[in-house]
Amino acid sequence: YLIHSLGEGGFEKLEKLGVIKFLETAKKQGKIGKIGFSFHDNKDAFKKIVDAYNWDVCLIQYNFLDETNQAGTKGLEYAAANGITVIVMEPLKGGILAGDVPEKAQKIWNKSNIKRTPAEWALKWVLNHPEVTCVISGMGELEQVKENIKVANETTPNSIPADEMKLYHEVKEVYNELMVVDCTGCGYCVPCPVGVDIPQCFELYNQKYMFKGSHSTVLYLGNLGGVTSNKQAHAGLCNGCGKCAKACPQKLDIPILLKDVSKQMEGRGFNYKVKLGKSVIFPIFNGVLALNTKISKLRK
Numbered sequence: 084y085l086i087h088s089l090g091e092g093g094f095e096k097l098e099k100l101g102v103i104k105f106l107e108t109a110k111k112q113g114k115i116g117k118i119g120f121s122f123h124d125n126k127d128a129f130k131k132i133v134d135a136y137n138w139d140v141c142l143i144q145y146n147f148l149d150e151t152n153q154a155g156t157k158g159l160e161y162a163a164a165n166g167i168t169v170i171v172m173e174p175l176k177g178g179i180l181a182g183d184v185p186e187k188a189q190k191i192w193n194k195s196n197i198k199r200t201p202a203e204w205a206l207k208w209v210l211n212h213p214e215v216t217c218v219i220s221g222m223g224e225l226e227q228v229k230e231n232i233k234v235a236n237e238t239t240p241n242s243i244p245a246d247e248m249k250l251y252h253e254v255k256e257v258y259n260e261l262m263v264v265d266c267t268g269c270g271y272c273v274p275c276p277v278g279v280d281i282p283q284c285f286e287l288y289n290q291k292y293m294f295k296g297s298h299s300t301v302l303y304l305g306n307l308g309g310v311t312s313n314k315q316a317h318a319g320l321c322n323g324c325g326k327c328a329k330a331c332p333q334k335l336d337i338p339i340l341l342k343d344v345s346k347q348m349e350g351r352g353f354n355y356k357v358k359l360g361k362s363v364i365f366p367i368f369n370g371v372l373a374l375n376t377k378i379s380k381l382r383k
């Protein structure tokens with residue numbers, strides 16, 4: 084049983100509310116097996132929480148881009164040294180480390196004699212740590228389940244050789260150069276009172292810098308501008324109230340970052356482009372699709 088997202092000061096508050104006593108009673112009664120917490124804050128807060136109670140288990144964010152972020156490697160080692168079972172979440176950093184990796188990063192993975200998918204590389208890195216007991220990764224397809232099982236079966240702690248470790252460092256450099264916003268897509272910052280889809284704004288903004296082409300700008304106009312989604316959720320709507328920033332485990336200054344997103348992704352005449360997209364481009368696109376479907380049916 085994990086207490087969700089404990090951070091600085093959170094433990095004292097829960098203790099005062101009687102949560103620990105409640106969990107201990109539940110454990111004694113056999114209703115739960117282990118008492119733990121999940122965590123999104125800095126490593127100082129993590130150490131304080133670890134020291135505050137005799138925990139069985141904790142859940143931390145950890146991947147090869149987050150070695151010094153949040154609990155980080157120091158937190159992982161500290162928890163394990165204190166006899167706490169560590170489960171890792173976000174091994175693919177919200178999917179950023181899987182799928183469409185930047186060309187420059189892929190070229191580095193390609194230097195290896197062993198061919199692996201980007202997800203395999205990322206999972207392997209986490210599993211290589213002896214302090215990690217379990218890795219949880221969101222899976223949407225059976226292939227991903229099979230891939231994850233394969234990596235877990237193949238990887239034992241401290242099994243990554245030095246030449247492969249070098250590749251991780253090089254890939255990390257590439258991501259650090261390209262990523263503009265360190266957002267994991269966790270979604271704790273939403274809903275926004277004026278409807279900004281904050282995680283998607285940051286995802287498409289990062290994609291603009293990580294991948295070639297105008298794919299992210301088109302998606303931004305369609306999904307967030309409301310051309311295809313019929314609902315506006317773009318960064319330009321933000322009124323700077325700051326509600327979201329208080330909820331962000333990565334401590335991002337969301338309102339300020341959204342200003343950059345708006346400037347780079349929307350620019351001048353954004354609403355005009357949305358109008359044009361809605362009234363001309365989208366109907367033409369839909370018309371072409373409908374025509375294609377009819378032609379295919381006639382051919383059959």
Ligand code: SF4
Pocket residue numbers: 274275276277278279281320321322323324325326327328337338341
């Ligand atoms: S600061 Fe902007 S994005 Fe954040 S909750 Fe307020 S309006 Fe929404």
Ligand code: SF4
Pocket residue numbers: 265266267268269270271272273281282285330331332333334335337
């Ligand atoms: S901005 Fe912060 S809270 Fe929102 S999705 Fe990104 S990391 Fe999570």
